[in-house]
Amino acid sequence: MNMDDIIAIDFHTHAEEPCCGHRDDGYDEFQAGMAKYFRNPAGAKGMLPTVRETAVYYRERKIACVIFPVDAERETGFRRYSNEEVAEIAAENADIMIPFASIDPAKGKVGAREARRLVREFGVRGFKFHPTMQGFYPNDRNAYVLYEAIAEEGAISLFHTGQTGVGAGMPGGMGMRLKYSNPLYLDDVAADFPTMPIILAHPSFPWQEEALSVATHKPNVYIDMSGWSPKYFPQILIQYANTILKKKMLFGSDWPAITPDRWLADFEKIDIRDEVRPLILKENARALLKL
Template sequence: MDITALDAIDVHTHVQISVHDTPGSGDDTFSAMADYFKAGAVRKFTVPMIAEYYRERNMAAIVFGVDSMHVSGKEQSPGNEEIAEQAALHSDVLIPFASVDPHRGAAGVRAARRLIEEYGVRGFKFHPTSQGFFPNDRMAYPLYEVIAGHGLTALFHTGQTGAGAGTPGGGGLRLKYSNPMHIDDVAVDFPDLQIILAHPSFPWQDEALSVAMHKPKVYIDLSGWSPKYFPPQLVQYANTLLKDKVLFGSDFPMITPERWLADFAKIAIRGEIRPKILKGNAARLFGLG
């Protein structure tokens, strides 16, 4: 990856269909999420499709799925191995993350180690609400030990989610799991673990800012919201005390980088801070030069 040739690094994109399937509009859950994001008709993207999309826009992207087997009863599709293998074919613009449901226990820990050592994944995505666990549950700690031991990154969904939004009972998903304050314990117990708090953390934005301020290896990504809706305190801290710890993320395909960047251009982020958020902070975090 030639970091100097890129305009931005999107640290939050979702792979939602396998290369072995036919891309389409998606199921009812996917459509409900698109409604939540007011995204209109949204396609599901394979890894090669994401690579082509971001290459055309002179950007790099982190790609992942979400393993929520415990709650959903369904295996992640496409699987971590496919995402990693396909991303390796497009390493000029893609960085693979994996996802392992902490409820998988010892088998999940073995899978995580194999994904790192054999497939070259660079981090792991956790979605506490979709996976049904508190991040500081000791059940997940063996997974964190593997991730931290390899010097990689754990990215946690925080705050409200589009998953299950608008469906009866929110699809059975519980928002309480995604309070970023639970991740403060993880940052204490794994001080070498690089952590990203994904999204403006409504309704716990102040908690997220506090954790990122207090713990040196905790970052915040700005995905999942149009920047025009960012809380004032998030903009304030991105401009000042957290200027080196805030990262561009879109939540593609629900929010496109074009939509995000167009709105980002209109908010009061200082000119010298914008390149840090769009590329510099992520490049440093992932050792991209």
């Protein structure tokens, strides 16, 4: 990866289309709900990009991307996409892609063993957790065996926080419970794993101040600004991004639900200081990933 050519690093992109088989029953309805929530017609039409198509899109724009699947098969019934296959495709596109993986913490020691193997054999740099989709509190001690493996391997943990588009508007919210994604639960994780970088994904509505508090207090906690158009960012998030958290904020789009084209266009219009913009768009992620 030639960092001189890269103009930004998108820290939050999804491998949404199955790279290892056909869509599961119910998956089309789930994606249609997501498309409505994010006003993304591609999802409603079943035209979401593959991992390889994602690489082409980002290469054309000279934007590097962190990409991951989400292992939520226990709660959703949708089989997870192969971490190995996502990592292999990312390796084929190493000029533009950085592979993360996803493991349900309920897998315990089996999950911890998988995490170590993915880091050592497949070059995975971090792990994505979605407490609402995976149905767990981040500070549940049953998850710690997996966190220990991630921390010991020197990898990063990225957690969805706040409200989610997953299940939004569907009966019962598709069974998704928002309570699991309060960022305050990650204060315990940050305290117990002080050497493991932890990223709080998204503006954490309705717990934005909790997220800012944890990121301010714990040196190993960062915030990615994905999942929302910047024009909807709360003022307090912009205030902290411009000042005491300017080196801990990361650009993220939430591809393919939100494209970097849309995110970056709206980011240009909000009140971020000129000297802070390159930190958010590239330099903070570059330092965190040691690129």
